Amino acid sequence: MRLTRAGEYAVRCMIYLSHKGVGVLVSKQEIAERADIPTHFLAKIAQDLARAHLIEIRQGPKGGYSLLKDPAEVSLLEVVEVMIGEIYLNDCVGRPETCPASKRCAVHKVWEDARDQLRETLAGVSFAQLSEKESCIPVFPVHKKG
Amino acid sequence: MRLTRAGEYAVRCMIYLSHKGVGVLVSKQEIAERADIPTHFLAKIAQDLARAHLIEIRQGPKGGYSLLKDPAEVSLLEVVEVMIGEIYLNDCVGRPETCPASKRCAVHKVWEDARDQLRETLAGVSFAQLSEKESCIPVFPVHKKG
């Protein structure tokens, strides 16, 4: 019951892009290095984020990724669920058809409440908020030696 | 980010035993059939529950499992965490040493809050409450044909 690496990497990628601002093109290499994400894995994650219209991908020389939406309009929940699908905590919540009693089941109700609460918490945090504050992603540009 | 089968099965087993009451011996077969748990898997789960002093295991003929603690004193969180370990939702919460920034990290803080909230919700529900109400586990004894 933990967030996957893909989810964690997607969040880091989005924070890094939020620091840069909407529409600012950043190379895959730069993001991978600064946010500590395996390059090829980042490529896959970026595809998911692009499909969800959160970022735009630019190919070719000087290509890279850029933020499509205002970070104030993007929640932590949104990014996480793009990567891992809708959170439901227990199978009986996500797939009620697997449990005939779910409508009347006391256990089901607890998990449903817990799920709703968790999703609300994550929905209440925007990438604007996250990028304003300190996080595990370095804020200031790192200059190469020489 | 979902509860494992082992966790779900443990909850079902505990509800079934809660219906019976503290100290009432119930055979593994009966629990497996009524709570719809693969027999051998139940054996493994029962070992974990016994190690956590939630149930007692009796070997030999007329052996089986019985509840050790008052169901009012056992929370959903306790049973779930016996099976899957402490819930932490994100690696950076469970293993802060993997993220040097965790103390100051805004993302970390959100996950920590979400984790605390989830654990509180699950801690607030006892097996007495769960077994009083309808659930996915049948309450009344089923008599064999003939």
Added chain:
DNA sequence: ATATATGAGATATTAAATATCTTATTTATC
């Protein structure tokens, strides 16, 4: 045209969850 940078899908690799099997141990009953 060429070189650069990423896309998209395929293919390992690793780890975890799930399920089952085998041998050993406990205990009620005769």
Added chain:
DNA sequence: GATAAATAAGATATTTAATATCTCATATAT
């Protein structure tokens, strides 16, 4: 005590998901 019944404990598949990487294709600045 011997026997049979019931579970223990650990080992061993099996399956599924997560993680990571590779290859060929595509887009684009110069």
